[in-house]
Amino acid sequence: MRYALLVSPSANRVYAQSATALGCAELAAVGEQVLNGAISNVREELLGSVSYVTFDAPEPSPRSLQMAWLSNLAATFALFGLDQGKLSPLELTSWDSCGSDLISIQKYPGKTNEAFTKLLFNVTLAASAFAHEPRRPLSVLDPLCGRGTTLNQALMYGHHATGVEHDKKDFEAYCLFIQRWVKDQRLKHQATLGHVKGHPKLDLTLGLDKDRYKAGDVLRINYVNADTLAVAEVFQPRSFDLIVTDAPYGVQHGAKNDGAISRKPLELLVAALPVWRAALRPGGAVGIAWNNLVARRSDLSDLLTAHALSVCDSPAYLGFEHRVDSSIQRDLIVARVP
Ligand SMILES: C[S@@+](CC[C@H](N)C(=O)[O-])C[C@H]1O[C@@H](n2cnc3c(N)ncnc32)[C@H](O)[C@@H]1O
DSSP: OEEEEEEOOOSSHHHHHHHHHHHHHHHHHHHHHTSTTOOEEEEEEEETTEEEEEEEOOOOOTTSHHHHHHHHOTTEEEEEEEETTEEEEOOOOOOOOSOTHHHHSOOOTTOOOHHHHHHHHHHHHHHSTTTTSTTSOOEEEETTOTTOHHHHHHHHTTOEEEEEEOOHHHHHHHHHHHHHHHHHTTOOEEEEEEEETTEEEEEEEEOSSHHHHHTTOOEEEEEEESOGGGHHHHSOTTOEEEEEEEOOOSSGGGGOOTTSSOSSHHHHHHHHHHHHHHHEEEEEEEEEEEETTTSOHHHHHHHHHHTTOEEOOSGGGGSOOEEEETTEEEEEEEEEOO
């Protein structure tokens, strides 16, 4: 069967230019990792002057893992069976457990594009041992979390989210935002602001509905305002299933490292990776987005390999590079704990 995926419209003009190519890369990587190579012939195609991602796949049953993943790609806006130029819409099954305003309300300089964050999350999850049970609540860490785009994406999917960030303003802004959001949503929750090992910390537990909250079926958000190296002192080894992070770009937003370990993204990753690696559980995976004008893919790949991580380096993973602006050429790299 041939299928056509209509790519989500992006609010960001620059991202929109790369969105279809990124959709092809996301589909190819997920197809390879989770769907045993069932997806083939992935390409960008114009149908009636609109750009689609088209591909071949076996006919999926509505509740299949294939349909679940296809429904939840960052790229997916709508999915159609494609037969001799005719499009037949297919029913999607979303993993979203709350409204998309969770991810879209916050606007600030330095925010990682929401669609790209979802894509990075998806390809990291796809590379982990947990890709076949994507709805099981996982523990997700963003050790450079800014104002929490990854944390919100994790929560959106129904996972527990932990963030570490050294910028005090980001910490305060996120604490305000998330507490207001749970109140506005009238979700049962408990928020505690305190300290851990001398670092300011927010602990929030929430129930997606009253009955689940009563039954103790809660999601946890933890945010620690500290240097990323504090991950080692604050969390037990092997605490997280996934690490998903957008590293400083080494320009503009990366320049606010007052008092932190390094201004240079590669130096930061060299210092932080042993700590992050120790925090990952067996079967876990790490996905890092970075500016490849300041560090080469081979540098990151060597670094991950040196810490006993197995880098996903098939051609499917080489299609994510895209332009953000004249000083940022963003790419991503994913590796799993063997
Ligand atoms: C590209 S931004 C991530 C933005 C985030 N994904 C968001 O959407 O808000 C990188 C973040 O890393 C933080 N950072 C840089 N060096 C750090 C360090 N040593 N420890 C903790 N955070 C750090 C920066 O302050 C910045 O917020």
